[in-house]
Amino acid sequence: MAGAKEVRTKIASIKSTQKITKAMQMVAASKMRRAQERMSASKPYAEKMLSVISHLACATPEYRHSFMAVERSRKRVGFIIISSDRGLCGGLNSNLFRKLIAEVKTLHAAGIEPVFCTIGSKALAFFRRFGGKVLGQATHLGDKPHIESLIGTVKVMLDAFEAKEIDALYVASNEFVNTMTQRPVIRQLVPLVPSEQAAMPLHWDYIYEPDAKTVLDSLLTRYIEALVYQGVVENGACEQAARMVAMKSASDNAGELMGELQLIYNKARQAAITQEISEIVGGAAAV
């Protein structure tokens, strides 16, 4: 019965693994719903801001903020990489890093040096192995990320941009297409990509308090922060969706494996019984 016993313990261990993966799947499913709500809740802020900014840009053409300036020749570019804090979410993070590596390679070929700022512990762990200049990091944002914890990260990079240490800033994160699909994307943050807008026909301007420059400055910083925050929230939804799918397939695989092992166990048990009977019969015949 030794073989049968071994198989039985194996089945028990797979069963407990399956229980865990199933629980994780269900937790991820409920977290995903909430993350998606947060994702849609963050949209109106950035949209409203963009409309104010584009209007301001039209109304005060004499003042150009450095974020809106024309492209400088690029020597170094910055990346803010948004990853998850935890693993067990399929290929979510590795897909993003793969895309990033490809991007970095083309940059190197063009003689441009990349610098990084990481959000989430997976990205940090990756750069630890991959190498590269990391200016700042933020980890353990939790399921409900707050914009507070991102202010520093964004400021580090924007300061570097103002000081001309970097000539462009990108954000790399996962885009939530649907529950089954998450796509890694790299978007340009600064210089701001001019959005297509209808020319303002009206000749009017705001009353500024205290003045246009201060207002525009604080608006732009907040806008960039809002974009990064959106990326973080979206990546959170992606993480939960990816984890849900990964855990579902893990549970399914565990079920399949258990079925196979059960068959093996039954066979082993049958063989042991047959052997025992034949031994008894053989012994009886000998007597």
Add this chain to the structure above:
Amino acid sequence: MAMTIHVDIVSAEGAIHSGLATMVFATAELGEVGIAPRHTAFISRLRPGDVRVQKENGEKDHFYVSGGMIEVQPMAVTILADTAIRAHDLDEAAAMEVKRKAEDALAGHAAEFEYAKAQSELAEAIAQLRAIERMRKMKTS
């Protein structure tokens, strides 16, 4: 019917309020402002303080904002509220903290990296052992 103005209060973490009002009060950078319908276009930073929205039925809604921006157009008021308390030196401190953490982490004090590294080394060792085992089997068979 009294004239009304549309009010939207949004923060990065979600919409806070949306509706019609007969008057809106807020603490702008240079003092408290009261916005009536058909106010001229106006934009300002907000100081931490109350935002009061007077609704059509005379009720008043109070909101606390820790700063942000107010944008006024003749028929609409948009308040972009901050969720965090902002000040130049606070932001500076946050940035320093982020930098310091990155340096710390890359200098190798954090346990997580050791874990990740150990894990990859372990995986490599296991792969090597497997290869050796396979080679032995091939020799004996």
